[in-house]
Amino acid sequence: MSKSNRQMKLGAFFMIPGHHVAAWRHPESAAEDVQQFHLYKRLAEQAEKGKFDMIFFADGYAINDKLQSAIEHTVTVRPDPLILLAAISAVTTKIGLTATVSTTYNEPFHVARKFASLDHLSGGRAAWNVVTSGQNAEALNFNRNEHLKHGLRYERAEEFVDVVKKLWDSWEDDAIIVDKKAGRFAEPSKVHEVNHNGDWFTVKGPLNVSRPLQGHPVIVQAGSSEAGIELAAKTAEVIFTAWQTIEEAQNFYKNVKGKLSKYGRSHDDLKVMPGVFPIVGKTEEEANEKQALLKELIPEKAGVGLLSSLISYDLSPYPVDGPLPDLPHISEINGGKSRFQLLKDIADREQLTIRQLYQHIAGARGHREIKGTPVQIADQLQEWFENEAADGFNIMPPYLPGGLDDFVEQVIPELQKRGLFRTEYNGNTLRDHLGLKRPLSSFSKEHSIG
Amino acid sequence: MSKSNRQMKLGAFFMIPGHHVAAWRHPESAAEDVQQFHLYKRLAEQAEKGKFDMIFFADGYAINDKLQSAIEHTVTVRPDPLILLAAISAVTTKIGLTATVSTTYNEPFHVARKFASLDHLSGGRAAWNVVTSGQNAEALNFNRNEHLKHGLRYERAEEFVDVVKKLWDSWEDDAIIVDKKAGRFAEPSKVHEVNHNGDWFTVKGPLNVSRPLQGHPVIVQAGSSEAGIELAAKTAEVIFTAWQTIEEAQNFYKNVKGKLSKYGRSHDDLKVMPGVFPIVGKTEEEANEKQALLKELIPEKAGVGLLSSLISYDLSPYPVDGPLPDLPHISEINGGKSRFQLLKDIADREQLTIRQLYQHIAGARGHREIKGTPVQIADQLQEWFENEAADGFNIMPPYLPGGLDDFVEQVIPELQKRGLFRTEYNGNTLRDHLGLKRPLSSFSKEHSIG
Numbered sequence: 001m002s003k004s005n006r007q008m009k010l011g012a013f014f015m016i017p018g019h020h021v022a023a024w025r026h027p028e029s030a031a032e033d034v035q036q037f038h039l040y041k042r043l044a045e046q047a048e049k050g051k052f053d054m055i056f057f058a059d060g061y062a063i064n065d066k067l068q069s070a071i072e073h074t075v076t077v078r079p080d081p082l083i084l085l086a087a088i089s090a091v092t093t094k095i096g097l098t099a100t101v102s103t104t105y106n107e108p109f110h111v112a113r114k115f116a117s118l119d120h121l122s123g124g125r126a127a128w129n130v131v132t133s134g135q136n137a138e139a140l141n142f143n144r145n146e147h148l149k150h151g152l153r154y155e156r157a158e159e160f161v162d163v164v165k166k167l168w169d170s171w172e173d174d175a176i177i178v179d180k181k182a183g184r185f186a187e188p189s190k191v192h193e194v195n196h197n198g199d200w201f202t203v204k205g206p207l208n209v210s211r212p213l214q215g216h217p218v219i220v221q222a223g224s225s226e227a228g229i230e231l232a233a234k235t236a237e238v239i240f241t242a243w244q245t246i247e248e249a250q251n252f253y254k255n256v257k258g259k260l261s262k263y264g265r266s267h268d269d270l271k272v273m274p275g276v277f278p279i280v281g282k283t284e285e286e287a288n289e290k291q292a293l294l295k296e297l298i299p300e301k302a303g304v305g306l307l308s309s310l311i312s313y314d315l316s317p318y319p320v321d322g323p324l325p326d327l328p329h330i331s332e333i334n335g336g337k338s339r340f341q342l343l344k345d346i347a348d349r350e351q352l353t354i355r356q357l358y359q360h361i362a363g364a365r366g367h368r369e370i371k372g373t374p375v376q377i378a379d380q381l382q383e384w385f386e387n388e389a390a391d392g393f394n395i396m397p398p399y400l401p402g403g404l405d406d407f408v409e410q411v412i413p414e415l416q417k418r419g420l421f422r423t424e425y426n427g428n429t430l431r432d433h434l435g436l437k438r439p440l441s442s443f444s445k446e447h448s449i450g
Numbered sequence: 451m452s453k454s455n456r457q458m459k460l461g462a463f464f465m466i467p468g469h470h471v472a473a474w475r476h477p478e479s480a481a482e483d484v485q486q487f488h489l490y491k492r493l494a495e496q497a498e499k500g501k502f503d504m505i506f507f508a509d510g511y512a513i514n515d516k517l518q519s520a521i522e523h524t525v526t527v528r529p530d531p532l533i534l535l536a537a538i539s540a541v542t543t544k545i546g547l548t549a550t551v552s553t554t555y556n557e558p559f560h561v562a563r564k565f566a567s568l569d570h571l572s573g574g575r576a577a578w579n580v581v582t583s584g585q586n587a588e589a590l591n592f593n594r595n596e597h598l599k600h601g602l603r604y605e606r607a608e609e610f611v612d613v614v615k616k617l618w619d620s621w622e623d624d625a626i627i628v629d630k631k632a633g634r635f636a637e638p639s640k641v642h643e644v645n646h647n648g649d650w651f652t653v654k655g656p657l658n659v660s661r662p663l664q665g666h667p668v669i670v671q672a673g674s675s676e677a678g679i680e681l682a683a684k685t686a687e688v689i690f691t692a693w694q695t696i697e698e699a700q701n702f703y704k705n706v707k708g709k710l711s712k713y714g715r716s717h718d719d720l721k722v723m724p725g726v727f728p729i730v731g732k733t734e735e736e737a738n739e740k741q742a743l744l745k746e747l748i749p750e751k752a753g754v755g756l757l758s759s760l761i762s763y764d765l766s767p768y769p770v771d772g773p774l775p776d777l778p779h780i781s782e783i784n785g786g787k788s789r790f791q792l793l794k795d796i797a798d799r800e801q802l803t804i805r806q807l808y809q810h811i812a813g814a815r816g817h818r819e820i821k822g823t824p825v826q827i828a829d830q831l832q833e834w835f836e837n838e839a840a841d842g843f844n845i846m847p848p849y850l851p852g853g854l855d856d857f858v859e860q861v862i863p864e865l866q867k868r869g870l871f872r873t874e875y876n877g878n879t880l881r882d883h884l885g886l887k888r889p890l891s892s893f894s895k896e897h898s899i900g
Contacts, residue, residue, distance in 0.1 A: 025630045032628050035570040035660065037540065061559060063641075063658050071638045077626070077660045079567035080560075086536035087571050090487065107555065109511060109591045110530075117529035120485040121537050140654035141559045176527070178482050180475045183749040188521045191513075204590035208513050210485065210527045299633040 008385045008420055009271055009392025009434055010412075011098065012047040013056040013240075016040075016078060018399030019277055020363040021306050022297035024075050026399040034075055037087060043401055044088045047095055050408035051422050053433040054096025054127060055088070056220075056240075056394060057081035061105060062137035064309050069301035082114050089122035096430030097125050098220055098238075103160035104133035104153055105142040108201055111160075112167035115217045116209040124213035124429030127238070128164075129220040130231075132157050134312075134336060150337065154227040159200045161219070161235050166194040168216050169441040170206035192443045214431050215438040224252065224338035233259035237436050238271045240394050242342060242366040249274055249389035271391040271434055274384070275367030278377055279398060280406040287371045294398060295359045303358035310365060311340045320355045323347075342366050363398050374410040382420060458835045458870050459721050459842025459884055460862075461548065461690075462497040463506040466490075466528060468849030469727055470813040471756050472747035474525050476849040484525055487537060493851055494538045497545055500858035501872050503883040504546025504577060505538070506670075506690075506844060507531035511555060512587035514759050519751035532564055539572035546880030547575050548670055548688075553610035554583035554603055555592040558651055561610075562617035565667045566659040574663035574879030577688070578614075579670040580681075582607050584762075584786060600787065604677040609650045611669065611685050616644040618666050619891040620656035642893045664881050665888040674702065674788035682720070683709035687886050690844050691724045692792060692816045699724055699839035721841040721884055724834070725817030728827055729848055730856035737821045744848060745809045753808035760815060761790045770805045773797075792816050813848050824860040831861075832870060 013019075016039070017029040024031035033039035047055050063076045070076050081099040089097055097118065101111055111128070119126035132153035133139075139147035148156065175190035194205035221228065221236035232239045233256055243249035253272050260270060279294075281287030300320060308315045312333050318325050324347050333340045343366060347357050363369060370380045384390040397403030415421035431438055463469075466489070467479040474481035483489035497505050513526045520526050531549040539547055547568065551561055561578070569576035582603035583589075589597035598606065625640035644655035671678065671686035682689045683706055693699035703722050710720055729744075731737030750770060758765045762783050768775050774797050783790045793816060797807050813819060820830045834840040847853030865871035881888055 022633075024628070024635055025633055027630070031630065031635070035567075037571040037573075040571075041540070060658065061563075062654075063656060069638075071636050071641050072634055075635055077621070077658055079571060079659060080564045083532065083536045083564055083567040083571065086533045087540040090491070090537040090540035105557065106560070107592055110556070113511075114530045114533055117485075117533040121487040121490075121529060121533065123487075137654070140652075142557055143652045171527075178474070180477070180481065183472075183475055183747070183752075184522055185474055185481070185525055186521050188519075191521050202590075202593045204512075204587070206513060208510065208527055209529060297633070302633075 007422055008381065008390070008415070009053045009273060010421065011054045011056045011273060011392070011394040012043075012052045012404060013058070013275065013394040013396045014043060014400065015058065015396070016400060017075065018403055019365065019396040020294045020398040021074055021302055022294055022299070022362065023399035025297040026294065028402045029399040030401060031075070034077060035079055039401070040084060040088055041091050043404060044092050044095065046401065046404055046408055048092050050412045051425060052095055053392070054098050054430055056098040056129065057084060057100060059100035059102070060135065060138065061102065061133060062135055062141050064135065064137060064305075069299070069305055073299040073302035074306070082118065086118055086121070089118065089125065093123070094425045094428065095125065096127055096218070096433060097122055098127035098129050098218070100129040100131055102131050102133040103157040104148060105138065108160050108163035108203055109167065109207070112164040112207055113209050116168060116207060116212045119212035119214055119217045120209065124431070126212070126214070127218035127220050127430055129222060129240070130157060130161055130235070131222060150225070151227065154231060156200045158231055158234070159198045163194070163196050163198070163201050163203050165216060166196055166442065167203070167205055167207040168212055169443050170194050171210040172441050172444055173211050173215075176210055211441060214429050215441070218430050218434065218436060228338070229256050229259065232256060232270070234263045236270055238273055238434065241272065241274045242339065243274050244342070244346065244368055246384055246387065246389050249384060250387065253388050253390065268435065269437065271436070273392045273394050274390050275364065275396050276381070276393045277364030277367050277369045277396045277398060278407055278411065279369065279371040280377060280410055281373060282410070284372055284376070287373065290398070291371055294363060298359060298362050300355070303362055304354060306362060306365070307343070307354065307358040310336070310361065311343050312336065315354055318354060321353050323353060324357065339366050364396065367396060374414045377411050378414040378418065378420070381415065382418065385420065457872055458831065458840075458865070459503045459723060460871065461504045461506045461723060461842070461844040462502045462854060463508070463725065463844040463846045464493060464850065465508065465846070466850060467525065468853055469815065469846040470744045470848040471524055471752055472744055472749070472812065473849035475747040476744065478852045479849040480851060481525070484527060485529055489851070490534060490538055491541050493854060494542050494545065496851065496854055496858055498542050500862045501875060502545055503842070504548050504880055506548040506579065507534060507550060509550040509552070510585065510588065511552065511583060512585055512591050514585065514587060514755075519749070519755055523749040523752035524756070532568065536568055536571070539568065539575065543573070544875045544878065545575065546577055546668070546883060547572055548577035548579050548668070550579040550581055552581050552583040553607040554598060555588065558610050558613035558653055559617065559657070562614040562657055563659050566618060566657060566662045569662035569664055569667045570659065574881070576662070576664070577668035577670050577880055579672060579690070580607060580611055580686070581672060600675070601677065604681060606650045608681055608684070609648045613644070613646050613648070613651050613653050615666060616646055616892065617653070617655055617657040618662055619893050620644050621660040622891050622894055623661050623665075626660055661891060664879050665891070668880050668884065668886060678788065679706050679709065682706060684713045686720055688721045688723055688884065691722065692789065693724050694792070694796065694818055696834055696837065696839050699834060700837065703838050703840065718885065719887070721886070723842045723844050724840050725814065725846050726831070726843045727814030727817050727819045727846045727848060728853075728857055728861065729819065729821040730827060730860055731823060732860070734822055734826070737823065740848075741821055744813060748809060748812050750805070753812055754804060756812060756815075757793070757804065757808040760786070760811065761793050762786065765804055768804060771803050773803060774807065789816050814846065817846060824864045827861050828864040828868065828870070831865065832868065835870065
């Protein structure tokens, strides 16, 4: 049983048709359906049946240029996550809907409005995974020669989130009246221009959608670099991280939670939810077989390409069964800095060849891989959850829909039996599920007094 | 009976809760539900039951700054149309889904991807209403001091559409293979960089969504200015126009259809669908009463504001029961030029006061208002349809959901009885409904040979 009444939060983080780079080759994966709604509907319904807090889609604005053989050997098409989650909102009623949208090649007005719209239409279930775009191939799709430097991306991101929140607040909660008789639809004194004038954006407002049902859709973040942690401590409500060991996870947990007070926030205002790549078997043997099959299915070029992409360094010239070459210093990496360091550490620690390293990370991509029976997997999740390493987890099924079915049908009942996870939704909004406060509007009277 | 087998195309063009500026005050309008999904679901299901070709949402990126009392007296909130239509796609199976997205404050990569995603997820039902943003208030939400001049907006729009089509073509129709055994997901020689390098955009591509089910989502346009007509003749497949008289409509029809051959297109490649604002009564008397009620409900400030906005000129300083003041020459108008001319012509022709003019246009906003019994309304639609004034109509219900119900339950059966409208969908995609060819990819071999 759980030591307290505290229960873990669970996100279903979907890459389609699975997180493993060879997932699409798995005999049971829905590789033909990666752009078909019926697959997404089935996944969302299954995740909701499992009482997940939310489903979660990553995103990117280019086919990865580091992955020369990506088009041939991997799945490089993926529907726009906001379009996808809007469609999913119509066939679900409780589960949270988290879309990744970059602050680098978008405009705050559009982003504020799309999430506010999704939040209204879904009955308060929207969340925004705030990311910056770090691939050169993305820059080339948006009128630039090269992508923004890491520091500038985070400066822009911080201002971007600030403008979006102002726009969400531009209609006070009670601004809409609908007095048909008096002919008054809204109270103009409760609708505000935001008049933002910053280094990156000039936005007058107000938004043309009223304040979201949740006040603000939930803010999710993923970066674990220093700039990323600082931004998360200031603005994030869910943080999605990648850690291999409980010690690393505990350090991170303590670090980011410790920074909250600096921004006037408390311990429970931010949920730390590391990624977990589960390989579930009814027996240990079955789990081992599942893992072995996935490793075998990785096309060599796709493996090298994936690894090159994750460390922002081209490994294709080097022998695949040899060690990693000398890599540049982290300060020279203008990509995912934390991911670079994490993979370099694994390679050094375990003395892996390029092939062994890509096989090692081809599923979880730097996140924690846990393998075993439902009891073993629940044990590992419980250990992290009860020892200040995590408030919950983002579950990354290796292949779909089978990998999700395994987790929902086998692991979740085990977590529920231990009192570690809900058996029914207690509220309607994603904030209800996550136990997050509804933010006051920056324009509301209570806020100015408080 | 219809003179030929040709049947009219019908779009259900929704402003929520109705096109009439006072619609929200109507006792039967769903004014409380303007951001609630259940209203949109009901409307979409009703339109699909009526066998409409498509539903259609306008859009804008600001609260109209010409309309000082807009927030108080009118409905100024509206969900993002792509989010809305994505949600609607999940609860409908046949009806086309037309979203307005501006080329002025967006990026081609995002727009191409969102429509391609909607087209895949909806089974080939997406359409893009291409507009330019002409309000100053919109510029102020996107880092600018004033909006782009009319000519520049159209130059940008033309290049924008060009880039979007290239991105839609960047994956050939048969690029995706999904050969699990050989480990080949796609054929790289059938996936193309677009390498667009123009005055407005530099976009490398390819898109990270494969070619839309319809080849290209249907391209809709609304402008009737000279630049608008030229762009429509080059790229539009549906044109949405505003005409008061059959003569004007016939002239326009002839003009735009006549320009098609210049761009290598034929007569049926572009469907002309003027807007129609129907007030349906079981008797003439009932229709008159419905019209009178709507006129009475217009708050004076909202009426003056709406008119000012439509002609891009502030009328608030002038006596509401006096004539229109001397207006600037059309060349000085940097807004909807064709709308300006149309309203000026009505005021001159019918010698209307400001109040009479706003009452006159408060519903249809310059589109054709038709009022009467189902038989009378069908007569008028038939007259335009059979005399080269229209290939179909965009129906603009005065208030919702009642105005749509009237049309579906009373007018459509009358059109069906006359053989003028389908009684069942014959295909699955919006192109099927509209009788539009599926475009070949610019990268496909057939295309280069042909």
